[in-house]
Amino acid sequence: MSLSIPGPESLKVLKKGPLLFKDGGHYEKLASDAAKKGQQPPPQMINAKGEGSFIIDADGNRIIDFHAGWASNPLGNANPEILESVYAALKQYGFIYEHSLRYDLAEVLADISPGGKLTRTNFEISGTEAAEAAVTYAIRHTGRPLIITFEDQFHGDSIATRMMGSNRGAHRRKGFEAWRGGVITVPWPHSFRMPAGMGFEQYTDYILWYIDTFVCQKVADPESIAGIIAEPLLSEGGNWMPHPKFMPGLRKLCDKYGWVFISDEVLSGMGRSGKWWAIEHDDVQPDLVVIGKHLTGGLEPIAAVIGTDEILAENDGHSGSTFAGTPAGCAAGLKTIEIMKRDNLVSRTDQLGKRCLERMKAWEREFEIIGQVRGRGFLLGATVINKDTGEPDAGVALAVVNEALKRGAWLIWDNETQIRLYPALNIDEDLLEKGLTITEEAIRAVEKNYRSSDYPFWTTGILW
Ligand SMILES: Cc1ncc(COP(=O)(O)O)c(C=O)c1O
CATH class of the missing domain: 3.90.1150.10 (Aspartate Aminotransferase, domain 1)
Known part of the structure; x- marks a missing residue:
């Protein structure tokens, strides 16, 4: 089978793009470059x-x-069961604040949270916003200004999250390098193409040593560091599973220095890794988890930070947006989790x-x-x-x-x-x-x- 993508109807839509969007001429340019070389235009879905x-x-x-x-x-x-729950919530509430579905979803999240210990929630709209919120809470909780992150992670494309993760390389930060002030970025120990002839375990040990020794003695006083934000399964940067020693090693460093351990599970969380939380594969207890994507079955924009009592019971760091935790979003979240449990989708x-x-x-x-x-x-x-x-x-x-x-x-x-x-x-x-x-x-x-x-x-x- 060789489908013609884009076909004529898709092309009609694509042709409007150059005048409508930022970088709208992108596809047209690829297609004309291909034509000059006598090649087919690249496939493009509409x-x-x-x-x-x-x-x-x-x-x-x-x-x-x-x-x-x-x-x-x-x-x-477009899962019909979730759609129905969204429609019912929209019909009942429209968009209002202080609706009871927020409480219901926060309760369910506490119940399924890692170790049942992340009992407090703050709703956000996007994963980007939630990742920034988690860092805000860590900084306010500890009173320390710096955060450790890893190269090749992705936490979003706002200015702050772009500074925190650099997947696709330095190009993403071009022109903004000076905004990195509070971020200490460390290499991620990949399992392929390791530097200097190292093995996977050796590379992992090296990075843990690098944080403990080099970062804490030469880069910043550990008492100026609020915590670590890590993807327990580095997804957007290429599906990199950490070595089994890595997450426990990071947890130990957090315990040693009083740092907050933030697990960014926007992509890997809520069942996608075959456990509710990707960090559970490493048997590590995080302090904060960043959630997005799966949370509402993809039908409503809603994200969240869940965390411990210790960090979130009284935290004066502010985050959130007008549309964070809408009734329809919470209804979609509740229905998604209900179906995932009912149909044993995580173990499947x-x-x-x-x-x-x-x-x-x-x-x-x-x-x-x-x-x-x-x-x-x-x-x-x-x-x-x-x-x-x-x-x-x-x-x-x-x-x-x-x-x-x-x-x-x-x-x-x-x-x-x-x-x-x-x-x-x-x-x-x-x-x-x-x-x-x-x-x-x-x-x-x-x-x-x-x-x-x-x-x-x-x-x-x-x-x-
Ligand atoms: C780990 C991680 N964090 C944060 C984000 C940003 O989420 P959003 O695109 O919803 O802002 C993503 C998006 O892919 C992600 O993979």
């Missing part, structure tokens, strides 16, 4: 409908959705994720262009290699994503050297297998026919 684990584009192409609203739709697109994700990972691990042996497959639950993906250079290559990764799209599966790629697969947690098993088969066919096609100039892309292209 979506007309989301339906469970399918996307239907403007030309009627029915595509398997491994995108899931960028990992925001745990129960598939764990089991199916393990099965997918086993199948995908064979790609490392079968394909020269697959460097390392990584996965936990339905956070699945692989680093893609350029055969000619032997290096991870964002262009080759994009080629795989484009080939998969033409064959009917939509994967995630964001200017990175990885392909990522984030199915809905309730995806039909046969469809999941079919999507993996399509991905394999796409890898095979790229491995056979790829020429490095075939697929135009705009990344500065670095990293693992």
